[in-house]
Amino acid sequence: MSKLNLKNQDNKSSIKRDDVCMLCNSKALEIVYYSNSVWKVNRCSSCSFAWVVDIVERSHNTSFSWNQEIVNESSLRNNMYIDRLDRVKCLHPNPFNWLDVGCGGGGMLNCVKNNGFKAEGIELSPSADTISKLYDIQVHRNVLKDTISALSQDKYGVISYFHVIEHIEDPINELMIVRELLSDDGLLVIEVPYFDSFFWKIFKHHHRHFYRSHLNYFNLNSMTTMLSGCGFNILNIDSVPYSMSIGWILKRLGLSYFSSLLSSKMLNKTVNINSGEYLFVIANKK
Ligand SMILES: [Zn+2]
Numbered sequence: 261m262s263k264l265n266l267k268n269q270d271n272k273s274s275i276k277r278d279d280v281c282m283l284c285n286s287k288a289l290e291i292v293y294y295s296n297s298v299w300k301v302n303r304c305s306s307c308s309f310a311w312v313v314d315i316v317e318r319s320h321n322t323s324f325s326w327n328q329e330i331v332n333e334s335s336l337r338n339n340m341y342i343d344r345l346d347r348v349k350c351l352h353p354n355p356f357n358w359l360d361v362g363c364g365g366g367g368m369l370n371c372v373k374n375n376g377f378k379a380e381g382i383e384l385s386p387s388a389d390t391i392s393k394l395y396d397i398q399v400h401r402n403v404l405k406d407t408i409s410a411l412s413q414d415k416y417g418v419i420s421y422f423h424v425i426e427h428i429e430d431p432i433n434e435l436m437i438v439r440e441l442l443s444d445d446g447l448l449v450i451e452v453p454y455f456d457s458f459f460w461k462i463f464k465h466h467h468r469h470f471y472r473s474h475l476n477y478f479n480l481n482s483m484t485t486m487l488s489g490c491g492f493n494i495l496n497i498d499s500v501p502y503s504m505s506i507g508w509i510l511k512r513l514g515l516s517y518f519s520s521l522l523s524s525k526m527l528n529k530t531v532n533i534n535s536g537e538y539l540f541v542i543a544n545k546k
Pocket residue numbers: 281282283284285286304305306307308309
């Protein structure tokens with residue numbers, strides 16, 4: 261199997277997150293979007309991309325410590341995964357294999373496997389091992405650039421990032437690797453919090469998706485700038501609804517006490533949230 265010969269793939273990120281936009285190289289910034297004594301967020305006046313700059317060095321990494329809890333929750337969200345799968349399938353990816361980077365609880369991977377794809381994942385959390393055993397799917401426990409030689413395929417029909425790109429220190433480098441791993445008829449799928457959503461405009465830095473581990477913030481303009489700069493055409497870009505179980509919502513709201521008052525059937529019921537806060541993108545190679 262031929263493997264990539266990528267430059268600049270050492271263990272340390274080659275980018276410097278400072279006062280130059282990494283997407284369009286503009287030095288024209290809006291007034292600092294947010295700052296405190298530890299970190300700040302710059303926003304590019306040209307392409308609207310916003311990014312975290314650490315003032316004090318981060319002592320933690322940006323991945324989660326997901327395990328059984330997220331696997332259980334993910335297994336309840338199948339209708340959402342079917343929705344995403346249908347959006348991808350109608351664009352006829354080829355070959356019929358799917359690499360989900362940051363596969364979390366594995367629900368999306370299990371869904372694509374059940375619909376005929378060869379499924380493979382990358383996940384840094386302990387949930388990787390749980391998913392492997394539960395769904396019999398290969399899940400690697402390292403970042404993409406350090407996983408290339410271990411991947412089962414030379415080329416993929418779909419490579420997806422569901423709520424992952426916003427955590428990646430160097431998204432440009434990541435997508436350049438993806439471009440090499442995608443087949444000519446392959447599709448890149450990205451879902452991120454939508455920085456210019458109605459609720460984001462209201463809550464600003466109080467929005468629940470605004471926190472230090474979300475290193476990158478995208479709207480339509482910055483997402484288009486990033487993908488175009490990495491050699492992709494956008495085929496579809498839209499806001500999408502999101503599913504969560506009632507039990508999960510109560511927990512996230514700090515209302516776990518009420519869980520004891522509800523049956524497990526009720527807690528496992530999912531609700532569709534169509535608040536326009538998630539941007540879903542499908543792209544192919546130029
Ligand atoms: Zn920019």
